[in-house]
Structures are given as C-alpha cells and as structure tokens.
Amino acid sequence: MNVIKSELYKLKHTRVPWIHILLPIIYALLFWGAAKVTTLKNFSIAEIYQSYASILGGLLPTIIGLLTAQMIDMEFEAGRFQVLLAGTKRRSQSYLGKLSVLLLGGFVAITMSIGIFTLLFGNQTLADGVAEIFFLFIGIISVYLIHLWVSLAISGSASIGLGFIEMLLAFLCMTGLGDKIWYFLPCTWPTRLTSTFLLSKQMTDQSLMYTELIKWSYVAIPMLLVLMIGSLAWFKWWNGRTINE
Numbered sequence: 001m002n003v004i005k006s007e008l009y010k011l012k013h014t015r016v017p018w019i020h021i022l023l024p025i026i027y028a029l030l031f032w033g034a035a036k037v038t039t040l041k042n043f044s045i046a047e048i049y050q051s052y053a054s055i056l057g058g059l060l061p062t063i064i065g066l067l068t069a070q071m072i073d074m075e076f077e078a079g080r081f082q083v084l085l086a087g088t089k090r091r092s093q094s095y096l097g098k099l100s101v102l103l104l105g106g107f108v109a110i111t112m113s114i115g116i117f118t119l120l121f122g123n124q125t126l127a128d129g130v131a132e133i134f135f136l137f138i139g140i141i142s143v144y145l146i147h148l149w150v151s152l153a154i155s156g157s158a159s160i161g162l163g164f165i166e167m168l169l170a171f172l173c174m175t176g177l178g179d180k181i182w183y184f185l186p187c188t189w190p191t192r193l194t195s196t197f198l199l200s201k202q203m204t205d206q207s208l209m210y211t212e213l214i215k216w217s218y219v220a221i222p223m224l225l226v227l228m229i230g231s232l233a234w235f236k237w238w239n240g241r242t243i244n245e
Contacts, residue, residue, distance in 0.1 A: 003097030004104075011101070016070060020105045023063065024113035027056065032120040045123045050198040052117055053132050057191030058170040060106075060136070061143055065163020068102060068147040069156030076156075095235045102144050103137075110136045128201065135197055139190030142220070145227040146186065152238065183219040192216075 011017055031052050034040050040048060114132050118124045143166070151159040166187030172178060173188040174195065182188040193216070200209035 003093050004100050006097070008101060010074065011071075014070075014074070016067060016105070019067060020109045021112065024109050025116060027059075028113055028116040028120060031055075032117060035121065046198065046202050048121070049124060049128075049132075050195055053114070053136065053194040053198060054174055054191045056110075056113055057136055057139065057189075057194050058167055058174065060110075060140055060190050061166035061170060061187045062160075062163040063109075064102075064106065064140060064143050065147050065159045065161075065166070067105065068144065068151050069159040071098070071102065072148070072151035072159075073156040091236050092232050095232060099144065099148060102148065103141065106140050106144065107133075107137055110140075128198075131197055132194055135193040136190045139186075139193050142186035142189065142224055142227055145224075145231055149227075149231050149234070152235070183216050186220075186223065189216070189220065 035043075035048050035052075040051070043051070111133050114129050114136075118129050147159045147162065150162055169185060170188045170191050173182045173185060174191055178185075178188060178192065182192045193213075196209055196212045200206050
C-alpha cells in the first residue's frame with residue numbers, strides 16, 4: 001500500500017489523473033449526442049449499448065498505450081528509473097505498485113464511462129452496467145501488462161505505436177474475421193468479451209456466451225500467468241535504459 005500511495009503521489013500534479021476523468025466524460029457525452037441526432041437513434045437500445053461498449057473496448061488499447069508511455073517516461077526523466085528500481089526493498093513491489101496504479105486508473109475510467117452514459121441514456125439495469133465494467137476491465141489487464149513491459153524495455157513511443165496497431169486489430173476483429181482468432185489477441189478481449197455478453201442478452205439461449213467464455217478462458221488464464229510471472233522475473237534483473245536507448 002505504501003508503494004501504491006507513493007505512485008499516486010507522483011501523479012498528483014500531472015495530467016494523468018485528469019485524462020482518466022475527462023476522457024470518459026467526453027466519450028460518453030459525444031456518443032450520447034450521436035445517439036440523439038444521428039442514425040444511431042434508429043437503433044434499438046440494446047444495439048446502442050453494444051456499439052458504445054464495443055467501440056470503447058476498441059479504443060482502450062490506444063489510450064492504455066498513451067497513458068503507460070507517459071507514466072514510464074516520467075520515471076525515465078526523473079532519474080533514469082533509479083527511483084523505480086531502488087525505491088523498495090524488493091523490485092516486485094515497485095513493479096506491482098506501478099501496475100496496480102495503472103489498473104486502478106483504468107478501472108475508474110471504465111466505470112465512469114459506463115456509469116455516465118447509463119445516467120445520460122438510461123434504459124439499462126445496474127447488473128448489466130456492472131457486467132460491462134467487469135468484462136472491459138478483465139480484458140485490459142493483459143493489455144496493461146504488455147504495454148508496461150514495452151514502455152520499460154523499449155520506449156514510450158513503442159507503446160504508443162503498439163496501441164494504435166492494437167486498436168486497428170480490435171476493430172477488425174469486431175467483424176467475422178476475428179471470430180476464430182480473437183481469443184489469442186489480448187487487445188481484442190475488451191471489445192469481444194463485452195459485445196459477446198451484450199449480444200447474449202438479446203438471445204433466449206445463453207449458450208453462446210458460456211461457450212465463448214470457456215474458449216477464451218482456456219487461452220487467457222495461461223497467457224495472463226505467463227505475462228505476469230515473466231514480467232516480474234524480467235523486471236528483477238532489468239537495470240533500466242540508458243539515454244541513448
């Protein structure tokens with residue numbers, strides 16, 4: 001908890017907290033306006049919520065890439081990662097503290113985005129809103145792990161570039177092209193998990209959701225374990241980047 005408090009204090013006078021607050025508000029307001037004045041108003045309530053959550057899930061990799069890059073670049077500029085590497089007795093505490101703050105910010109942003117749109121648009125139960133937040137959040141954990149490693153090992157610019165590529169993949173896999181491969185692409189998990197849940201809500205037979213979740217879990221759980229354990233093991237021996245790198 002002390003490490004997390006320290007990480008939060010580092011962000012106190014930066015733009016990062018404001019980005020987590022303003023982006024969800026802007027996105028919710030823009031989509032709500034579009035749902036009122038564009039052809040979206042001809043869609044059903046279920047289709048509007050599915051579009052909202054699916055597009056949000058597709059945008060998240062880019063936003064994660066930008067925010068992760070900014071936070072890690074701050075560590076580089078503050079002392080070539082020496083505070084991050086030597087600030088605790090165990091390096092795993094530093095790594096998990098940074099990851100926890102990133103995930104906390106993502107959770108807050110997702111909750112605000114779903115919550116504000118539900119308040120504006122209405123016609124959604126609390127249970128459905130909580131489920132959407134849950135599926136979006138569990139879908140971004142692996143994305144944060146990947147971008148944290150890329151930002152530390154390579155650069156913030158690489159994280160940003162990867163985020164744009166992941167966004168394109170996520171939107172591409174929203175079509176039938178991704179039906180067989182999305183389980184293996186973490187950047188598609190937020191949008192596919194949420195859209196699968198919302199699509200199943202429109203059906204009397206819930207077997208589609210359970211089948212897709214089981215297939216996904218067979219891939220996602222081992223992948224998450226490998227990413228987490230591998231990242232911690234790598235960070236234990238990592239000594240930062242030089243200014244030339």
